[in-house]
Amino acid sequence: MDTAEGVADPRGAGVRRRRGGRVPTASMADVARLAGVSSQTVSRVSNGYAGVTEETRQQVLAAMKELGYRPNSAARALKRGEFRTIGVITFSLATTGNVRTLEAIATSAAGEGYAVTLLPVAVPTQDEVRGAFSRLEELAVDAVIVIMEVHLLDAATLTLPPHVQVVVVDSDAGDHYTVVDTDQAGGTRAAVRHLLDLGHRTVWHLGGPEDSFAAQRRTDAWRRTLAEAGRTVPPLVRGDWSARSGYLAGLELAAREECTAVFAANDQMALGLMRALHEHGRRVPEDVSVIGFDDIPEAGSFLPPLTTVHQDFAEVGRLCVEAVLRKMRQDGPERGTTLVPTRLVTRASTAPPPR
Amino acid sequence: MDTAEGVADPRGAGVRRRRGGRVPTASMADVARLAGVSSQTVSRVSNGYAGVTEETRQQVLAAMKELGYRPNSAARALKRGEFRTIGVITFSLATTGNVRTLEAIATSAAGEGYAVTLLPVAVPTQDEVRGAFSRLEELAVDAVIVIMEVHLLDAATLTLPPHVQVVVVDSDAGDHYTVVDTDQAGGTRAAVRHLLDLGHRTVWHLGGPEDSFAAQRRTDAWRRTLAEAGRTVPPLVRGDWSARSGYLAGLELAAREECTAVFAANDQMALGLMRALHEHGRRVPEDVSVIGFDDIPEAGSFLPPLTTVHQDFAEVGRLCVEAVLRKMRQDGPERGTTLVPTRLVTRASTAPPPR
DNA sequence: CCACGGCATGTTTGCGTAAACATCGCGCAG
DNA sequence: CTGCGCGATGTTTACGCAAACATGCCGTGG
Numbered sequence: 001m002d003t004a005e006g007v008a009d010p011r012g013a014g015v016r017r018r019r020g021g022r023v024p025t026a027s028m029a030d031v032a033r034l035a036g037v038s039s040q041t042v043s044r045v046s047n048g049y050a051g052v053t054e055e056t057r058q059q060v061l062a063a064m065k066e067l068g069y070r071p072n073s074a075a076r077a078l079k080r081g082e083f084r085t086i087g088v089i090t091f092s093l094a095t096t097g098n099v100r101t102l103e104a105i106a107t108s109a110a111g112e113g114y115a116v117t118l119l120p121v122a123v124p125t126q127d128e129v130r131g132a133f134s135r136l137e138e139l140a141v142d143a144v145i146v147i148m149e150v151h152l153l154d155a156a157t158l159t160l161p162p163h164v165q166v167v168v169v170d171s172d173a174g175d176h177y178t179v180v181d182t183d184q185a186g187g188t189r190a191a192v193r194h195l196l197d198l199g200h201r202t203v204w205h206l207g208g209p210e211d212s213f214a215a216q217r218r219t220d221a222w223r224r225t226l227a228e229a230g231r232t233v234p235p236l237v238r239g240d241w242s243a244r245s246g247y248l249a250g251l252e253l254a255a256r257e258e259c260t261a262v263f264a265a266n267d268q269m270a271l272g273l274m275r276a277l278h279e280h281g282r283r284v285p286e287d288v289s290v291i292g293f294d295d296i297p298e299a300g301s302f303l304p305p306l307t308t309v310h311q312d313f314a315e316v317g318r319l320c321v322e323a324v325l326r327k328m329r330q331d332g333p334e335r336g337t338t339l340v341p342t343r344l345v346t347r348a349s350t351a352p353p354p355r
Numbered sequence: 356m357d358t359a360e361g362v363a364d365p366r367g368a369g370v371r372r373r374r375g376g377r378v379p380t381a382s383m384a385d386v387a388r389l390a391g392v393s394s395q396t397v398s399r400v401s402n403g404y405a406g407v408t409e410e411t412r413q414q415v416l417a418a419m420k421e422l423g424y425r426p427n428s429a430a431r432a433l434k435r436g437e438f439r440t441i442g443v444i445t446f447s448l449a450t451t452g453n454v455r456t457l458e459a460i461a462t463s464a465a466g467e468g469y470a471v472t473l474l475p476v477a478v479p480t481q482d483e484v485r486g487a488f489s490r491l492e493e494l495a496v497d498a499v500i501v502i503m504e505v506h507l508l509d510a511a512t513l514t515l516p517p518h519v520q521v522v523v524v525d526s527d528a529g530d531h532y533t534v535v536d537t538d539q540a541g542g543t544r545a546a547v548r549h550l551l552d553l554g555h556r557t558v559w560h561l562g563g564p565e566d567s568f569a570a571q572r573r574t575d576a577w578r579r580t581l582a583e584a585g586r587t588v589p590p591l592v593r594g595d596w597s598a599r600s601g602y603l604a605g606l607e608l609a610a611r612e613e614c615t616a617v618f619a620a621n622d623q624m625a626l627g628l629m630r631a632l633h634e635h636g637r638r639v640p641e642d643v644s645v646i647g648f649d650d651i652p653e654a655g656s657f658l659p660p661l662t663t664v665h666q667d668f669a670e671v672g673r674l675c676v677e678a679v680l681r682k683m684r685q686d687g688p689e690r691g692t693t694l695v696p697t698r699l700v701t702r703a704s705t706a707p708p709p710r
Numbered sequence: 711c712c713a714c715g716g717c718a719t720g721t722t723t724g725c726g727t728a729a730a731c732a733t734c735g736c737g738c739a740g
Numbered sequence: 741c742t743g744c745g746c747g748a749t750g751t752t753t754a755c756g757c758a759a760a761c762a763t764g765c766c767g768t769g770g
Contacts (some may be wrong), residue, residue, distance in 0.1 A: 027756055038720045043758055051718060073495045074432035075756035078725050083429065083495060085472065093458040094652075103448040106475045115494050117440065118471045120461045139470050140428050140438060140495040243656030272656040297449075301598030301627040303658050382726055393750045398728055406748060430726035433755050 026067035035063035085115045087141035104317020143324045167324040179337040180319045187309040187342035188221035199352045200261035202231040208265040243272035250276025260353040267292035285351035305347035381422035390418035440470045442496035459672020498679045522679040534692040535674045542664040542697035543576035554707045555616035557586040563620040598627035605631025615708040622647035640706035660702035
């Protein structure tokens with residue numbers, strides 16, 4: 001029982017195959033002919049318009065079914081001038097945050113009747129991004145969301161082609177574009193204050209890579225919070241988000257007796273950090289408190305379970321879609337940044353400092 | 356300097372705006388007019404055809420640039436009969452495997468000049484899948500890849516509409532569809548044998564959820580491998596892929612003195628399992644060996660670093676794209692399963708059993 | 711009894727592109 | 741000097757759909 005066979009070809013003996021031997025699909029005209037109506041009536045049925053007799057409607061539906069008719073989205077898009085598709089540019093799906101955000105975007109978009117087209121950019125240079133944009137423009141896309149967690153390598157700010165509705169996640173381009181982001185500063189402040197409130201004299205920081213906006217903000221907020229509290233700011237240690245880099249950085253920190261509390265810029269690095277501390281006989285949380293950022297699903301199963309800052313990725317995704325659709329419909333050059341609040345999740349990895 | 360002006364507008368003084376105040380975009384005709392050539396010549400330049408004088412070409416390019424011309428993908432798709440887009444149906448982006456596969460698909464597809472449209476399906480009932488398919492068909496998509504890690508809830512096998520080129524990841528529908536999958540059995544065998552070779556009398560198994568194909572295969576292969584080696588098959592313990600479920604299952608296993616080796620169906624569950632063992636004073640690997648599956652990036656940073664079965668998701672994604680494009684182009688109803696080999700990564704969580 | 715309104719349906723047209731076919735002009739062979 | 745061939749460019753047309761407009765039919769009120 002294969003796909004196309006046995007259907008009386010109303011166009012006569014024409015085989016009607018495109019290059020490559022594609023299976024021909026039924027058009028509205030085919031359906032119209034079979035149902036004995038005009039193609040416009042088929043269109044009306046297809047789009048659920050009123051003003052079609054129930055009897056006619058049934059005939060058309062029957063014909064559609066018989067021919068396996070599917071509206072041709074290219075033609076429809078051409079006529080309507082929109083694709084109901086949102087493009088998403090992302091530099092990597094390796095980080096939890098990006099993936100969760102993407103998933104939320106896809107779900108929200110689906111709820112609005114939009115699909116999501118993915119466009120991965122290998123290297124985040126401005127040229128690459130621009131290239132991605134031209135590809136997207138030639139693609140079937142009405143608007144674009146850029147999930148950007150890394151600085152553009154060759155330019156301080158993001159410059160993009162006009163005529164495209166853009167919403168950016170996790171950037172500092174709020175004065176040029178619409179930006180939706182987690183409240184990095186608020187989350188960081190909560191984390192650092194939590195440790196200070198437990199009695200630690202200061203808080204060390206295992207920061208993310210230099211080229212990441214999110215990392216930069218967390219580091220800035222860490223410094224600011226300590227400064228506001230009048231504490232000394234220990235030297236910054238950097239990782240690259242990976243657990244491995246957290247481990248390496250942890251080797252350094254484990255050697256420092258005076259380090260009793262560490263704020264890691266994400267949970268993976270916190271994981272590696274804790275391993276290094278463990279290997280060097282420094283217990284968590286008795287000797288050293290560790291706090292993370294993100295609240296990945298596994299964080300509660302680390303050894304010990306990790307206190308961390310929970311990010312609401314679903315909300316970020318939802319807001320992105322909302323913002324981009326709003327921009328699309330109103331064509332308003334709306335700018336500014338929307339912040340999504342975080343929540344501190346207290347688990348076993350933080351405790352008062354040793355006496 | 357707007358796009359359509361000074362042009363004899365057959366519809367009268369129409370401003371040529373679509374509903375919603377969309378910015379009108381330049382068409383080939385606009386470019387042609389400005390460049391003083393025919394639209395066909397613009398088309399030729401746009402598609403890089405030979406047979407256009409360099410001089411003409413430059414004029415056209417200049418005109419394109421001035422008008423900010425972008426080919427209209429809807430029209431192009433309508434004419435060409437293809438979108439150069441692959442749809443991906445996925446039930447969840449929560450698991451590492453799905454995400455990594457998706458990323459690889461997107462990258463491979465981009466390499467072939469194809470984009471990827473994402474279609475998340477909330478609940479994996481057959482109706483939902485079929486619904487996703489109809490949406491996809493109405494969408495701008497030439498072929499579909501289904502990343503399916505969960506059984507359909509209301510049917511044993513996957514039934515899908517005709518006329519669509521489909522490749523399925525991680526399924527048992529190889530006799531009906533083209534399937535690409537990790538060699539679950541091979542990986543499992545390697546894991547179990549590794550533990551047996553270390554001297555363990557048998558291997559316990561922390562399986563994945565019942566409704567997952569992958570989990571089922573790993574469980575089957577575990578049983579088979581033990582049987583082949585003439586070992587007793589301990590009772591199966593199940594989790595749901597999450598670290599938390601691994602922890603809960605671990606509480607059970609930790610109580611069993613005779614359990615010296617556990618094969619967890621994924622790394623997250625292994626993580627939770629190790630936490631439970633730790634809490635009950637059973638050391639890994641001295642008292643109990645633990646092996647995982649997937650080799651997530653963090654696996655090397657667990658306490659202790661996890662021995663696990665490495666999956667080559669990139670290869671899976673690549674093969675999917677390759678297969679689906681091949682099917683598309685040849686229209687061959689090619690079936691069967693392609694297996695991607697795994698690799699055992701030995702780290703610190705496995706050792707000979709205690710004497 | 712006819713006109714008019716309203717509803718179901720049909721016809722025309724154009725969206726932007728590119729294949730197929732038509733034309734034009736130039737250079738070179740005869 | 742003429743004609744032929746070929747390369748460069750123009751013209752026509754169709755892709756499938758749906759808005760805009762046209763038609764035809766019915767019933768009702770004057």
